[in-house]
């Protein structure tokens with residue numbers, strides 16, 4: 001298993017995202033209130049960097065480009081979003097956020113015209 005110590009739990013404010021790069025893998029850590037989630041860094045729609053385009057409010061992440069939305073806890077799409085967010089396994093140990101980066105998660109952008 002490739003659990004990586006990413007940051008202190010208090011480094012990511014509630015209802016926000018923070019970008020990290022560990023061992024060449026970029027990802028975002030989100031504080032969803034009762035824990036943390038980790039997603040690939042880009043929007044599954046058109047590869048916008050959610051660090052710039054993502055807005056967090058009330059447990060919902062919105063990409064401000066075309067307003068795709070997701071439940072930050074489950075990654076499930078909401079409203080017009082057509083794809084879920086991929087999520088890395090995350091755990092919190094002794095005040096540290098640990099992310100399992102065994103396999104880099106990437107969206108398939110080839111099916112846009114389907």
Ligand code: FES
Pocket residue numbers: 043044045046047048053063064065066067068
């Ligand atoms: S690029 Fe994010 S909603 Fe379109």
